[in-house]
Amino acid sequence: MNNSIQTLGVVGRLFPMILRGEKTSTIRWRETRITPGPMRYLCDDDPSQSVVVNVLKCTDMPLCSVAAYLGRTEEWPDEVMLAGMREHYPGIDLTDIVQVIEHEVVGLAV
Numbered sequence: 001m002n003n004s005i006q007t008l009g010v011v012g013r014l015f016p017m018i019l020r021g022e023k024t025s026t027i028r029w030r031e032t033r034i035t036p037g038p039m040r041y042l043c044d045d046d047p048s049q050s051v052v053v054n055v056l057k058c059t060d061m062p063l064c065s066v067a068a069y070l071g072r073t074e075e076w077p078d079e080v081m082l083a084g085m086r087e088h089y090p091g092i093d094l095t096d097i098v099q100v101i102e103h104e105v106v107g108l109a110v
Contacts, residue, residue, distance in 0.1 A: 005040050005052070008032070008101075011088075012045030018105065019051055025102045027066055029089045034058055034101050053103035064094040 017023035
């Protein structure tokens with residue numbers, strides 16, 4: 001049995017938003033599957049920085065449904081959502097199934 005904590009990298013510009021509790025979800029496409037429970041975010045710009053979160057819920061859905069699901073349709077119209085996701089996943093389309101990972105911060109790594 002593997003007892004290691006799930007881990008995901010996050011771009012440096014978003015890491016402080018996780019620490020402040022402003023970013024409570026992430027959208028992933030064709031990456032390691034995440035499950036509810038403890039997870040560590042590593043800052044891509046400085047891997048010595050990390051934060052442990054509690055994953056509350058993981059939901060698969062088409063990318064075009066994510067903004068409505070998260071209550072952010074005004075902020076993330078389809079073209080904005082797609083452009084943002086293509087920064088990380090150049091081949092993604094609005095019809096692709098993504099994993100929406102919802103979390104709460106539980107503690108800072110020392």
